[in-house]
């Protein structure tokens with residue numbers, strides 16, 4: 001097969017919950033180009049790809065079960081070939097890295113392997129959560145690499161912080177990466193021209209070989225039940241097992257149906273903040289919840305979740 005021209009690619013990184021999917025959805029809904037998306041998740045991907053808005057026809061490819069910096073290199077090649085070889089291939093590809101991924105191995109692969117003939121790495125973008133940035137820098141080695149290699153940082157969640165916190169966050173970013181462009185945003189409301197089509201990387205640029213060790217004790221698991229959950233028991237589980245443990249549960253997201261309410265809901269929890277919104281996509285019923293954290297006792301979560309789903313039994 002002959003490819004007429006290389007497809008530009010932007011890598012989108014940033015720590016768990018910083019707003020990467022929100023940014024991807026912004027770009028897609030700008031309708032500017034036919035985007036293809038590669039979604040990489042530390043956990044299973046079914047919830048995450050369900051949260052990517054329906055693309056017109058650029059396609060979504062999923063790489064789950066680990067960060068791109070850790071899973072086999074083949075996965076990225078297969079995902080990109082899959083998109084590029086579509087009948088109606090994307091004009092531009094966004095690679096959404098997992099919230100724990102180091103962007104360098106993915107950039108190296110795009111720049112130095114056979115993929116170089118197919119795609120052009122245009123830019124590395126990082127989302128940063130202004131509210132949690134300081135905490136992330138302190139606790140997570142992954143968070144630093146994501147910012148250090150970015151061409152542009154979208155300093156997101158400006159609506160959640162005072163000006164002073166926003167400026168402090170910008171300072172942290174500039175200390176790590178003095179030449180980076182910082183764009184402040186709420187709900188990743190940036191124009192496509194601010195993060196794509198930048199030709200931000202010098203053609204000869206190669207990231208120096210390095211390796212970010214993931215912080216210890218990272219855990220992810222998915223809790224599922226085929227039946228809708230009783231609302232009150234769920235609220236108690238959410239409060240006690242997720243919200244009350246912000247240092248341990250870094251991220252939770254899921255699609256959940258409740259016995260007492262119509263339609264499924266999307267739960268998004270970043271540390272102690274959470275939202276519930278109606279989910280408009282297709283859902284098989286029941287509940288599916290991805291949890292990512294440090295040193296979590298999976299068995300404890302599974303047992304508690306089973307008690308939520310049970311119609312009878314002791315309170316949580």
Ligand SMILES: Nc1nc2c(ncn2[C@@H]2O[C@H](COP(=O)(O)OP(=O)(O)OP(=O)(O)O)[C@@H](O)[C@H]2O)c(=O)[nH]1
Nearest residue numbers: 016017018019020021022099156157186187188268
């Ligand atoms: N208040 C507020 N919430 C935001 C903003 N941007 C994103 N969110 C919310 O934060 C949560 C996480 O956003 P995502 O876009 O899923 O974050 P992510 O970086 O893709 O998350 P992971 O892939 O799990 O690492 C969602 O509930 C978003 O709606 C913002 O600027 N302000």
